[in-house]
Structures are given as structure tokens and as C-alpha cells.
Amino acid sequence: MRAGKVTRLLESLSEAHETLIAEFIPAGARSHFLASHREALLGLRSLLDAAIDRAKEPPEASGKKSPPSRSRGVIDISD
Template sequence: MRADKVTRLLNSLSEVQETLVAEFIPAGARSHFLASRREALLGLRSLLDAAIDRTKKPLGATDKKSPPSRSRGSIDISD
């Protein structure tokens, strides 16, 4: 049930962001908000990758710190 609430919250935030961007945000600021949305999505992808990686471990295996199996490129945040 908690995952459903998070999903609904993220969907609502996304809709609010789209509305604000479309109606109230000047064109010069839009790229910054779109970049932040991309960052949020990349964060969610990282969480999903970690959850997928946990399903690959045998039952009873406990690694306190294991590096992620997937590597993502860097993101340029310069103007």
C-alpha cells in the first residue's frame, strides 16, 4: 500500500509541475525545472536498479555494501 501512495504522490507532483511549467514559468526557467524532473526520474531509476539487484542475491546473503551492477553516465549541469 505504501508504494501505491508514493506512486500517486509522484504522479500528482508531476501533474502540478507540468501545469506550473506550462502556465506560469518563464521560458528561461523551464530548462532548469525540466532538468530537475530528469534528476528525480534518474533517482527513481537508481532506486529501482537497487531493488532489482537485491532480487538477484540468493536468499540469506547479506552484503552490507555492494556496488550497483549498472553504471550511469554523468550529467552535465553547466549553463
């Protein structure tokens, strides 16, 4: 029951958002904002694609050495 109310609320908010944009932002500006939003998303896609590609490579293939592991030495505390 709550899910239905939340869904209806989100749909109402989405419609209100679209109406506000249509009413108050001129068409020319709207097209520029949509284009810039698309470009931002494409930039994010490129970043994600690069990160996915790096995750597929074995660590030694990337040309970077893996950080040295830290091992604890034994400290003699006897007198």
C-alpha cells in the first residue's frame, strides 16, 4: 500500500518538474541544458568504462607495482 502512494507521489513530482521546465525555461535554453546534461552523462560513462577496463587487467599488466605488503616484525621486550 505504501509503495503505491510513493509511486504516485514520485509520478506527481515528475509531472510537476516537467511542467515547471516547460513553463519557465525557454525552449532554446532547454535544449542547451539537455545537451549539457547528456555530455555530463557521457563523461561519466567514459570514466566508468576506463575504471571497468582497469579492473579487468591483472595488477602487473597495468605497469604499476602493487603496494608492498606491510609485515610486522617481532620486537623483543625481554630484559
